[in-house]
Amino acid sequence: MTRTLGALTLALLALTRQAPADAxxxxxxxxxxxxxYIQQGITPQQFLQIMGTRVGRSTLFGIPLQQQxxxxxxxxxxxxxxxxxxxxxxxYSFTDAYIAAVYTKLPAAERTRFDPMITGxxxxxxxxxxxxxxxxxxxxxxxxxxxxxxxxxxxxxxKVSGETASLTNPALDRILDFAAESGLVVILHSDIDMxxxxxxxxxxxxxxxxxxxxxxxxxSIIWAHTGLGRVVHPASVSAESAxxxxxxxxxxxxxxxxxxxxxxxxxxxxxxxxKYAVSSPExxxxxxxxxxxxxxRFLFGTDTVAxxxxxxxxxxFDMWAPVFRQLTPDASFKVRKGNYTRIFxxxxxxxxxxxxxxxS
Ligand SMILES: [Zn+2]
Numbered sequence: 001m002t003r004t005l006g007a008l009t010l011a012l013l014a015l016t017r018q019a020p021a022d023a024x025x026x027x028x029x030x031x032x033x034x035x036x037y038i039q040q041g042i043t044p045q046q047f048l049q050i051m052g053t054r055v056g057r058s059t060l061f062g063i064p065l066q067q068q069x070x071x072x073x074x075x076x077x078x079x080x081x082x083x084x085x086x087x088x089x090x091x092y093s094f095t096d097a098y099i100a101a102v103y104t105k106l107p108a109a110e111r112t113r114f115d116p117m118i119t120g121x122x123x124x125x126x127x128x129x130x131x132x133x134x135x136x137x138x139x140x141x142x143x144x145x146x147x148x149x150x151x152x153x154x155x156x157x158x159k160v161s162g163e164t165a166s167l168t169n170p171a172l173d174r175i176l177d178f179a180a181e182s183g184l185v186v187i188l189h190s191d192i193d194m195x196x197x198x199x200x201x202x203x204x205x206x207x208x209x210x211x212x213x214x215x216x217x218x219x220s221i222i223w224a225h226t227g228l229g230r231v232v233h234p235a236s237v238s239a240e241s242a243x244x245x246x247x248x249x250x251x252x253x254x255x256x257x258x259x260x261x262x263x264x265x266x267x268x269x270x271x272x273x274x275k276y277a278v279s280s281p282e283x284x285x286x287x288x289x290x291x292x293x294x295x296x297r298f299l300f301g302t303d304t305v306a307x308x309x310x311x312x313x314x315x316x317f318d319m320w321a322p323v324f325r326q327l328t329p330d331a332s333f334k335v336r337k338g339n340y341t342r343i344f345x346x347x348x349x350x351x352x353x354x355x356x357x358x359x360s
Contacts, residue, residue, distance in 0.1 A: 027317060028340040029058035031148065031187065031224065031269035031301025034099065037067045038080050039092060041306030044102050048110060050313050057340065059187070061117040062099055063305070064149055065160065066092035088161040093120035093131060100139035115144035115344045117187065121175070123149055124165045129174045133358075136182070140355040144347040146179060147187030147224070152205055154195045154229045167208040173215065180218035183350020185343055187267070192227030192251070193235070203227070203235055206251065214260050220343060222299060225273045226252055226266045234276055248276075249286050256294045265343065268335070269301030274319035281322070288326035295331035299339050 035041035039062065051058065069078050070087035079085035096118050103116050118135050121128040132146060150156060151165045151172065158164070165172070167190060179186050193203035205227075213221060226248070228234060234248030255261050268277070277287045291298055300317070307313040324332055 024053040025056040025337075026054050027300055027336040028056055029302050030222065030267050030299040030340050030344075031303045032058045032060060033063055033148075033303070033305040034060055034102075035062040035095065036080065036305050037063055037065060037082055037089070038069075038078075039063075039066055039095065039098070040080075042308075044106055044110070044114070048113075050307060050310050051113070052310075054314075056337070057113050057115070057344075059117055059145075059301070059344070060099060060103060060114045061119050061148060062095035064091055064093075064095060064119040064121065065089040065156070082156055082159060089156065089159045090161050091120060091122045096120040096135045097139075100135070100142045103142055104139070115185075115348065116142050117148070118143050118146045118184070119149055121146075121149070122162065122165075123151060123172050123175060124163045124169055126171045126174060128171055129178045132175065132178060132184070136351065136355055137359050140359045141352065143184070144344050144351060145185030145187065145220075146175070147185075147222075148189050149187075151188070151190040152194075153189055154191055154232055167205065167212045172212070176212075176216040176219045176221070179220070180216060182354040183220075183347055185347035186219055186221045187224055188221060189224040190227065191229045191232040192248075193232050195229070195231040197232075203251070210255070210261070213264050217260065217263050220263060220265075220347065222265045222267050222343070224267050225270050225303070226268065228270075228273050228276060230272045249290055253290060253293075256290075256297055265297050265299060265339065267299045267301045268320075269299075269303035269316075271303070271316045271319060274316060278319060278322045284322040285326060288323045291323070291335055292326075292328050292331045295328070295334045296339060296342075298335045299343070300335050 033041070034044065034047065041062070044060065047058070065082075067079050067082050067085060067089055068087040070085065073087045074085050079087070082089055099116050103111060103114060106114070118132055121131040136143060151167055176186065178184070190205065190209060192206055192209065197204065209227070228248070235251060252266065255264065276283070278284050300320070302313060302316040304313050304316060327335065
């Protein structure tokens with residue numbers, strides 16, 4: 001009886017800690033795509049309707065890649081997603097001009113709610129950094145960062161026309177060096193592992209990713225989705241494993257504890273990531289414990305792409321309820337809003353300073 005009452009009290013405490021579903025200014029969105037793989041989407045005005053009073057601020061970016069509609073491949077069928085065609089994807093730099101154009105048309109009060117991001121560069125091109133500088137000098141006063149851009153991404157990297165991006169390419173080092181110089185916040189997507197990898201093996205890209213991050217300790221970097229993907233599962237261990245390799249939560253925890261990676265934060269965006277986090281009560285509890293231990297290092301984001309209305313947009317946030325209700329008030333606030341404010345305000349301030357010094 002006492003145990004049941006105790007459990008009930010805990011559950012009630014957890015419930016009261018949770019803000020009501022439509023609480024005002026509930027979260028900021030660190031990962032949001034206004035447009036899709038064929039550069040279509042919703043307007044900022046439509047997004048503001050969805051945000052209402054529930055979402056105070058959001059990042060604003062398109063997708064740097066365009067799916068080609070190849071008549072030879074799909075005939076009259078017009079693909080809208082990269083899995084719907086064998087034709088390649090290509091870098092569509094106009095996305096940056098588009099984002100700047102729709103952002104600058106907004107009234108000032110609405111502009112302050114958005115952090116537009118530059119994405120339309122090829123991270124395998126030594127000239128990518130020149131594109132980023134050109135965007136800043138052409139549209140001063142607009143952008144807070146770069147990304148989400150991708151290096152390793154399941155099913156996508158191999159479809160991009162031209163040279164495949166790599167974590168060891170000096171072109172990427174140049175981009176991250178310039179982000180340090182200018183203050184641009186970086187949202188980097190790079191899968192930690194290959195799709196359908198073996199159980200009991202270290203994720204293949206982990207070592208390269210860590211050394212890249214360590215080479216750029218002055219850059220403010222957000223590792224999107226903590227390196228997970230739709231089929232890039234959290235590292236798992238077989239029952240027969242003699243030497244037990246770390247699982248995903250342990251890998252992230254080790255990175256958080258490493259002083260050489262203090263400049264790296266993680267976004268917990270994408271419903272695919274939420275699915276892993278809430279897949280069992282045990283995983284939800286372990287995820288919450290990690291967020292409580294390192295409350296300054298995680299940002300919530302939806303990773304929705306041009307959502308058609310509030311339902312698909314808020315579904316991602318609501319999926320996290322089993323984790324959020326186990327967070328301390330401090331961790332909950334920081335993951336939903338506090339870290340966003342700290343990181344993106346600093347980005348805005350520093351990029352405006354860089355522009356002042358470089359735009360005549
Ligand atoms: Zn992503």
